[in-house]
Amino acid sequence: MNKSQILSNKYYKQLLEIAVEDFIHVNQFSRDGQALKSQSSSVWHYTADPGATAKREQQYFDNLRNQNPNDSIEDRYAGAHIFIYQKDIRIIIPLWERAYHAGNSWYNLNAIGIELCIEKDGSFHPDTVASAVKVGALLQLLFGYKTDRNIRHYDIEQVNTHGTRWRKLCPKPWVEQPALFTKFKKDVEAQIQSLVNQPVSKPVNTVNSQTVVKLEIDAKPTEITGFLKDGKAYLPVRKLADILGKSDAVGWCETSRMVLLSGYVLNSSVLIEGTGYAWVREIANVMGMDVDWSEDTKTVKMKGKVKL
Template sequence: MSGRRTGGRNRQGSRTVHRRRMTRQRRRQQLIRRSMIVLCIAFLCIIGLIFLCKKLFFSQTGKNMVQETGQIDWKGAPELDVELLDVNEYSRPGATLKQVNGIVIHYTANPGSSAMANRDYFEGLKDAHTTKASSHFIVGLEGEVVQCIPTTEIAYASNDRNGDTISIECCHPDDTGAFNTVTYQSMVQLTAWLCNRFGLTSQDVIRHYDVTGKICPKYFVEHEDAWEQFKADVQQQIGVLVS
């Protein structure tokens, strides 16, 4: 009798061990399946994020870069640091500039500031909401040229002439508003290249002052001879480009 009872207990114990083993195996399989599902979801999320980032980049930057670089005569063009603003209602509305009838020269009215500092100010307006302002190009104190807005879009720079002009904002070292030599040279080069590109002459180059009466650019408003010399230098450079 005792032997049979012992055998029954052994068989029952074996079944219990087997059930436990099977339970552990099922749990491991469930864990593996869940881990695979989590990994697949994470992989799909990463792929989706990469796709979204690429789409946003090319829709807001790449597209405009194609517009800027396609079918353009780059002869005589200055080196451009293209740092396009994000599309927003305060500095880059994204509205189409259908025709270019003039080039407008401005000054930053912020002595000693760099081209990138002014560009970043325009970019920050999308969050600050303090005013609407921007420029297509900014010429810096070291002659660098930063592009903020494609020439296929309008900038908030020249009031009633926003719709048919390209704006150039220019940095200056002090309160006189006078431009240093390298800034001036880049201003001439950039303005002449834009004139040649859009079939304009130096007579189509104006000051912000000529649109609204604002003292901008200050030095060229207060020194008419300097302004006339600037236009003469631009026209001379245009002649070099077309020769």
């Protein structure tokens, strides 16, 4: 996926609800700016720097740009896309660019590298693992790969200049205790299911789903239907946005569990079997359209140019 596809994707927008973009400067040592060929996997690492925070790691990799390629000191070429320290999640290299995180391997150009910070005793804090589960699930949904494409750096066989094959002990806690990594992947899968199959946010029995509402746009009938609740017409937000050519305007706020439209929280939104609905007049107000109602035919009539 390229930059525009990622930035407009709802799962990247959800990722930014829990993470911050804290990009390091473009430089030859830790962020060369070359585009990824694909995002087909996530490679999981650990920082091997006890007690270091995600911010401190960001500063370290940003400072690699100050190396002098013309002196006698050996230069380091390294980086990763995301660093996680407890609940602090930092994206330091854009997910559409490569990072030097997996040695001289195919994964540098085809995978996302994630580094987990370790505590002073060398362990992962429970909050770090919980954040990693959320990140892992959103990355899978964003890029469309399966859970088995979450791999440890250890799983990538390295070959040195002498042809010797070896594996890096990374991330050490998950190499020494493989069951923890197995559990992590199961938790990622469970998180994906909870994101895809969102529970009903308001009781279904508050919705009068027996009264079907139809929709016309500029006097033309559509196949979109909704329902009446407390005398108000509700329509599926994403389907409506799709038909109006504004699919990218729809999002989801996990904190408020409300549908977003062009960044605005639709306070009337209600989730039914994974589909977000909202009061048509609130939708119309955000879109800048006019709306009328036909009581006889139970039809919402929207018209006008979308002003999103």
